[in-house]
Each structure stands twice: as structure tokens, then as C-alpha cells.
Amino acid sequence: MGANEVSSSVNFIARDVTLKNRSHRRARPSQNKPISSPIRLLSIEDTTHEGHGVARENGKVTFVAGAISGERVEARIVKEGRQFNQAIAVKRLQDSPDRILPTCPHFEQCGGCQLQHMNISAQRHLKENWLAGQFRKLSLPAEMSRLEGQPFGYRRRARISVFVKNNHAQIGFRAKSSNEIVDIDQCQVLEPFLQDTYQALRSYLKGSALVAKLGHIELLYDNQGVCVVLRQSRDIQDADKVALNEWAKSSSVTLLWQAPSENKVSQHAVRHYVVDDLALNFQAQDFIQVNTQINEAMVEQAMSWLALSEDDVVLDLFCGAGNFSLPMAKRAGHVLAVEAIETMVEMGRLNASQAHLDNIEFIAADLTQSPPNRIKKAKITKALLDPPRAGALEFLPTLVRLKPQQILYVSCNASTLARDAEYLIENGFRVTKVCMMDMFPQTSHVEAMMLLQK
Numbered sequence: 429m430g431a432n433e434v435s436s437s438v439n440f441i442a443r444d445v446t447l448k449n450r451s452h453r454r455a456r457p458s459q460n461k462p463i464s465s466p467i468r469l470l471s472i473e474d475t476t477h478e479g480h481g482v483a484r485e486n487g488k489v490t491f492v493a494g495a496i497s498g499e500r501v502e503a504r505i506v507k508e509g510r511q512f513n514q515a516i517a518v519k520r521l522q523d524s525p526d527r528i529l530p531t532c533p534h535f536e537q538c539g540g541c542q543l544q545h546m547n548i549s550a551q552r553h554l555k556e557n558w559l560a561g562q563f564r565k566l567s568l569p570a571e572m573s574r575l576e577g578q579p580f581g582y583r584r585r586a587r588i589s590v591f592v593k594n595n596h597a598q599i600g601f602r603a604k605s606s607n608e609i610v611d612i613d614q615c616q617v618l619e620p621f622l623q624d625t626y627q628a629l630r631s632y633l634k635g636s637a638l639v640a641k642l643g644h645i646e647l648l649y650d651n652q653g654v655c656v657v658l659r660q661s662r663d664i665q666d667a668d669k670v671a672l673n674e675w676a677k678s679s680s681v682t683l684l685w686q687a688p689s690e691n692k693v694s695q696h697a698v699r700h701y702v703v704d705d706l707a708l709n710f711q712a713q714d715f716i717q718v719n720t721q722i723n724e725a726m727v728e729q730a731m732s733w734l735a736l737s738e739d740d741v742v743l744d745l746f747c748g749a750g751n752f753s754l755p756m757a758k759r760a761g762h763v764l765a766v767e768a769i770e771t772m773v774e775m776g777r778l779n780a781s782q783a784h785l786d787n788i789e790f791i792a793a794d795l796t797q798s799p800p801n802r803i804k805k806a807k808i809t810k811a812l813l814d815p816p817r818a819g820a821l822e823f824l825p826t827l828v829r830l831k832p833q834q835i836l837y838v839s840c841n842a843s844t845l846a847r848d849a850e851y852l853i854e855n856g857f858r859v860t861k862v863c864m865m866d867m868f869p870q871t872s873h874v875e876a877m878m879l880l881q882k
């Protein structure tokens with residue numbers, strides 16, 4: 429990396445802070461002075477999982493934007509707190525061997541990625557260490573395993589914001605440091621077909637009056653190809669949709685228009701993706717795992733860790749349309765799959781019937797509430813949970829009472845996983861396997877899989 433490249437990245441951060449301080453000055457006129465905090469020489473000892481440096485001076489931590497572990501920087505303190513300070517690197521005196529030039533030209537502004545300035549192996553090492561820190565209160569096996577896939581081009585779905593300001597359309601993602609939308613002409617974490625579709629769609633919309641009537645764009649790539657949902661913020665006449673509909677047809681893109689009054693597209697478009705050689709139908713705006721490659725590896729690993737046999741009766745909690753339930757039903761005697769959203773439950777039933785799996789029972793239930801008797805009285809041998817970020821605390825007493833021999837927990841939020849695992853450990857389980865799953869490379873998101881054994 430050349431010296432110019434280094435300084436341009438640091439300059440951006442400095443500009444960003446200047447903007448923030450301008451709005452700060454408006455709010456508090458008494459502080460209407462340029463920032464004159466001294467420049468400090470800092471050695472960066474660590475990196476937060478969000479990609480900021482951590483320095484320690486006399487026992488006090490300073491978080492340094494624009495620096496990573498192993499670097500020496502000149503930094504300006506922008507906020508002094510009782511517990512920690514915040515600073516901005518204004519000059520790097522020594523680069524970390526883990527630093528690389530971000531691939532995406534929007535990285536400094538766009539809030540979509542946090543770690544592109546670190547090489548991929550350093551990113552994964554950072555995520556593992558961070559996960560181990562989140563699990564510090566738990567007794568863990570000596571080794572944490574890892575699921576990793578391609579570092580770019582992995583996202584099979586994304587939501588892109590649209591905003592028109594002073595007759596200028598901004599189409600892209602939220603900024604790192606504000607709610608503003610960063611105008612993005614290409615996004616390299618998107619699956620390549622989505623990148624192409626996005627570029628074509630964006631250039632059409634940039635020259636069209638339609639853009640002022642759109643709230644956001646959803647992009648999806650699955651085994652049927654590319655699907656685009658255009659969320660209208662104001663009604664668009666059918667005649668004004670013709671040109672885009674024709675573009676979509678000629679580009680083999682399924683284009684769906686979501687009316688301002690609709691929560692979901694009215695067409696209820698049924699799509700499908702493949703996992704474990706099973707076709708899973710879902711509705712275009714339903715949850716599916718974002719990273720195809722990691723999802724396949726994750727399901728395969730879950731099957732291997734659970735080592736199911738015909739004797740097993742498995743409870744699949746937060747099952748969606750059956751991403752884990754169907755693969756488990758191929759191997760176990762019976763699967764009881766539970767999901768709150770009725771339409772996903774119906775989709776799960778359709779998926780099971782199309783795969784000729786008659787040993788899955790899909791149940792619609794809100795797992796934060798008292799569960800129905802069918803679940804409370806189930807005789808199970810194993811359980812799999814894949815809850816949303818809030819975790820599954822409310823259901824854990826019931827789960828413990830059901831006495832599974834094994835619980836496999838898939839999590840998108842390490843802190844609720846740590847909390848829930850602590851509860852399970854207090855109730856007689858021990859952690860036998862842990863895995864860091866890099867579902868979202870280049871970002872600070874970390875997913876985890878944990879196996880607990882009675």
C-alpha cells in the first residue's frame with residue numbers, strides 16, 4: 429500500500445469528524461471554537477470487533493477510529509469520558525501487517541461494512557477472539573472451530589434505500605456515522621448477479637421520475653434467479669411501470685411492486701433455494717439465511733454435530749420455512765418444528781410435502797409466550813434453536829423440562845447466546861462444541877453455533 433493511499437483513508441475520517449463537530453457547535457453555541465485538542469502518540473494494542481483501535485494510557489482505554497492493533501498513530505482525542513476516550517487517527521506512523529486497502533470505494537462512508545481495512549484472516553481471528561470474550565463466563569472446549577466462505581460476492585439478499593434530496597436521487601446504504609444515505613454505484617459483497625442487476629436498475633432509476641416514489645429496493649438471488657421488490661412510498665400508475673417491467677422481462681428479473689399500503693408484496697411470490705439437496709420454498713420477503721455458501725456449510729455441520737438417527741425426536745425452534753427441519757427429518761425419526769409466522773409455517777408444510785417427508789410436524793407458536801401442550805408435553809431427544817437477536821430466554825425453562833440430551837444453538841447475537849447458554853449450564857448442560865460462522869465477511873457481524881450436551 430502506498431503512502432498516498434494511507435493518508436487518503438485517514439483524511440476521510442478527519443473530515444467526517446469535522447462535520448460531526450459542526451452540528452455539535454450549532455447545538456451548543458458556547459463551544460463555538462475549533463477543536464484544539466492536542467495530538468497524542470498512541471500505540472494500538474487491540475482492535476474492537478467493529479474495526480476500531482484500542483489504546484491504553486495509564487490504565488484508561490482510548491478507542492481510536494482509523495487504527496487497528498499493532499499500529500502507532502498520531503490521534504486527536506474527540507471525546508473524553510470518565511471511563512474511556514474516543515479519538516481519531518490523524519496520521520499512521522506504523523501500519524499493522526493486517527491492514528489492507530479496502531476493496532470497495534465506498535468503504536469509508538458506507539455503514540454496510542466495518543472491516544474491509546483488515547485482511548480476511550485477521551477479520552476472522554478478530555471475530556473468534558471477540559466471540560471468546562463474549563463467552564468468557566462459560567466453560568468452553570479448548571478449541572473453537574470456524575465456518576468460512578468467500579470474502580466477497582456472498583449476499584443473496586439486500587435492502588437498498590432510496591432518497592431524493594434537492595432533486596438528486598441517492599440510492600444506497602446508510603452511512604457509517606449518520607442516517608444519511610450513501611449513494612452507491614456498486615456493492616461488492618452482493619452476489620455477482622445482484623451486483624449486475626443493481627447497477628442496471630440504479631442507472632435506470634437515476635434518470636427516471638419514478639425514483640421519487642420509491643422508499644427502498646429489495647434484491648434477492650435464489651435458485652430461480654434474481655428477484656427485485658420495489659417498495660413504493662407513493663402510488664405509481666401502471667402506465668409508468670411499463671418500461672421497468674419490460675427491462676425486467678428482458679433481463680430475466682422477477683420484478684414485484686409493493687404498494688405503499690402493503691406490508692408485503694401482494695403477489696405472494698413463492699421462490700425457492702436449495703439446501704442439503706432439498707428445494708425450500710419461501711415468500712420473497714420472508715427470512716432466509718443471507719449467505720448461501722455458509723448456510724449450506726452450517727446445515728451440514730448441524731447435521732454432523734447432532735448425529736441424528738431414526739430413534740431421535742427433534743424439536744426445531746424458530747424454524748422458518750424448514751431450513752434445518754427438513755434436513756433433520758431426512759435423518760431423524762420425527763421433527764417438531766415451531767415458528768411464529770403462520771405463512772412460514774404453511775410454507776414449511778408445503779416444503780415437507782414436496783420433499784415427501786411425512787415425519788415433520790409444523791406448529792405455529794410464539795415462543796416468547798406459554799407454549800401449546802403439543803410442545804410442553806413432547807417427548808424429544810434433541811433440540812435445535814435458531815432464534816432472532818433477542819435469543820430464547822422465555823422458552824428455556826420449557827426446553828430444560830423437555831430433557832433433550834443435546835441442544836444445538838445457532839445464534840446471530842453472541843451476547844444473548846452467552847446469556848442463554850449460562851442458563852442451560854446452570855440447568856445441567858455443558859458446552860461441547862463452539863463454532864464461529866463468518867456469515868457476513870467484511871462486517872462486524874458474527875454468528876455462532878454451540879452444541880450443549882446433558
Ligand SMILES: C[S@@+](CC[C@H](N)C(=O)[O-])C[C@H]1O[C@@H](n2cnc3c(N)ncnc32)[C@H](O)[C@@H]1O
Pocket residue numbers: 715716717746747748749750751752766767768769772793794795796814815816
Ligand atoms: C434467525 S431466523 C431462523 C429461521 C430458520 N431457522 C432458518 O434457518 O432459515 C428466526 C426465525 O424465528 C422466527 N421468530 C421470531 N420470533 C419468534 C417467536 N417469538 N416465536 C417463534 N418464532 C419466532 C422468525 O419468524 C424467523 O423465521
Ligand code: SF4
Pocket residue numbers: 532533534535538539540541601612614615616617618870
Ligand atoms: S456494503 Fe457494499 S457498498 Fe457498502 S462498504 Fe460494503 S461492499 Fe461497499
